Amino acid sequence: MTQFMDVHHGWKDITAEQLQQAHDADQAIEKEEGVHFERAWADPESGTVYCLSEAPSPEAVQRIHERTGHRADEIHPVPLSIW
């Protein structure tokens, strides 16, 4: 399992409710691909959303995001992380 940071563009004016709904939709089916979405952040002004996940592959992350209707524009493995 690797950590991934994925980035979505085009979410200008996203609200807290929309971010929560998207995250809930992903979490509802994430286990089917062995993915766990840990956190998400959004910048409504630039329309950028970041999701941090743990997953077996970037393809697994993308499959979940595609099924819930919000394909990621970038998915980067982030094997290094610190608190």
Place this chain on the structure above:
Amino acid sequence: MTQFMDVHHGWKDITAEQLQQAHDADQAIEKEEGVHFERAWADPESGTVYCLSEAPSPEAVQRIHERTGHRADEIHPVPLSIW
């Protein structure tokens, strides 16, 4: 105080030690600008580093990063965040 996600490019082949050193250098002086760097993630393959911080402004985040020798390429406020 707002949360910010900043992104650095050009860190290809960054090691865990280098990420830790950069993060430690930022944290050593962060209080001078009222910034707190919470987490950092890195993808050595694409050379991308993400830092999550809490700060009074993006300029404050950048001033710390500049003083420690690693200017951020992007700094996005992420006022929305969920676990």
